[in-house]
Amino acid sequence: MKSILYMLVAALLVLPVASCNTEEFLKPENPVENPWLDVAEFEQAVIGAYYALSGNGGFRHVYTHRRGVNIVASDIGTFLPDAAGNADFESAYNREEGVNLGFLNNSVYRSCYNAIGNANAGLDFLADNNDNPYPNDPNRGQISRQKGELLFVRAFSYWSLALTYCPPYEPGGANDFARLPKRLSLPGNLAEATQSELFSVGEMYDQIRADLEEAKTLLPERYDAGAGHDLSYSDGRATRFAAAALLSRVYMQMGMEAEALAELNYVIDNNGGDFDLSEDPIEAFNRSDASRGREVIWYYLQYDGNGIGSWKRPGRFESYNKCDRGCNDGGEGRDGGGRTIVISDHALKLMGWINDDLTEPAQATWDKRYTQLAYRYETPGSDTINGNPPEPRFTNFSRPYVWNNKYYRAPTGGKSNTPMLRLGEMLLTRALIRFNNGDAQGAADDLNVVRERAWDADAAGTPYTPLAAGDVTADLIHIERMKEMFFEGDRLWYLQAQQIDIPNGDRGAGSVPYNSAGLYYEIPDQELDLNTVYQN
Secondary structure: OHHHHHHHHHOOOOOOHHHOOOOHHHOOOOOOOOOOOOHHHHHHHHHHHHHHHOOOOOOOOHHHHHHHHHHHHOOOEEEOHHHOOOOOOHHHHOOOOOOOOHHHHHHHHHHHHHHHHHHHHHHHHHHHOOOOOOOOOOOHHHHHHHHHHHHHHHHHHHHHHHHHHOOOOOOOOOOOOEEEEOOOOOOOOHHHHOOOOEEEHHHHHHHHHHHHHHHHHHOOOOOOHHHOHHHOOOOOOOOHHHHHHHHHHHHHHOOOHHHHHHHHHHHHHOOOOOOOOOOOHHHHOOOOOOOOOOOEEEEEOOOOHHHOOHHHOOOHHHHHOOEOOOOOOOOOOOEOOOOOEEEOHHHHHHHOOOOOOOOOOHHHHHEHHHHHHEEEEOOOOOOOEOOEOOOHHHOOOOOOEEEEOOOOOOOOHHHOOEEEEEHHHHHHHHHHHHHHOOOHHHHHHHHHHHHHHHEOHHHHOOOOOOOOHHHOOHHHHHHHHHHHHOOOOOHHHHHHHOOOOEEOHHHOOOEEOOOOHHHOOOOOHHHHHHOHHHHO
């Protein structure tokens, strides 16, 4: 609990994100009595909440680690223990129960609670002032948007914690598993901080849902400098569409398909032309500036170091990506020093991207997601890649492997922005709901949008042939989602939301229950030691 106390005190401070290049601002000995004197200064509370999600070092991003454990615990990734790289993910791959993964402590657990503390500091301030702390400020109309962003960050943080440290929500179940500290305001003293009430899974999901529902009413659909939004950096900030997209994920996990469908319809059909699938798949992943791919609903802004310099580059992608953060354009540079996780043969065969004899099928090269966002090494230990010599740690590999190649794709690879919510995912989720509701034609329509965007007519030598309603099955939707969302941290939680047991993948035949205790992790030991609630 000491680290939680440390962060909660830190959340009382003004967080000067634009100029920070160390973690000195987290030290609690310099409190600010009146941190926000006007609306423009209160913007620092919002910036600080986003900032906290990226942790206090390049290897402590919520985004990278949360995706990593999902990838290896599902059936879509294979861990290569002989790759002589980083072995942090091995326990997750083995689905060991009761495991405390040290790298999650700093990245997901502490970063999320840091973000929650920052958000609560701003929300407490608003509550204490009836949501109108600056009645004479000409920019006071921005307060509702600022509150919406704070609620969004808090919801995303608790969502990340729930997916990492708790069993999945069970629609109609007790959902009484309680492990994570409940923090909806800053503690007033040490006693409050060390006697934190615990969230049950049910309570946590109810809170996430409530925060997002309120955030959606407060956030703008888009940022407009003419409307006063020049007070914030519009790039990478949550909008009403981002809140709706994340809310659709939460509703799906809670078994609330009708509510999820309403959010998806809003995002897909009523976005005013902001989002579409008119660009190639790679365009969501190759930006290191303020721009975004046309399908990207929300992304982590990395191109300027999120305001604090290049040292915040997310490093953990290296464990499950073709190359590391020193690459440019996904490969023009050094290859990944920590690369230990590849796409599983099991997944590749389901997707039609590898044959039983491990050769490459022609149909794989017709899919732009494969050709643009994956990379096949024929013999990893002997290939010369981009003019670089063979990697000696792979010299014992005599067979081909297919690596993920979605990260570090921008001209300056380590500053590539990370898509968090994409329109492709929303269409595939709606396709599943429509299919479940007996609307096979609607499901086919959504699938065709995604599949046609990925189809390479030049490589195939023929135009895309649309699916008919009678062609659609649940398995077809599941497999299409694997192709679209591979290595974005989606597969495990998607199957859990459908209460589908998790296939063993390359581990062998069979599966494990979708709610197996080997699919979530223990919280840090020091939190157990210092929070008296755990000792009762």
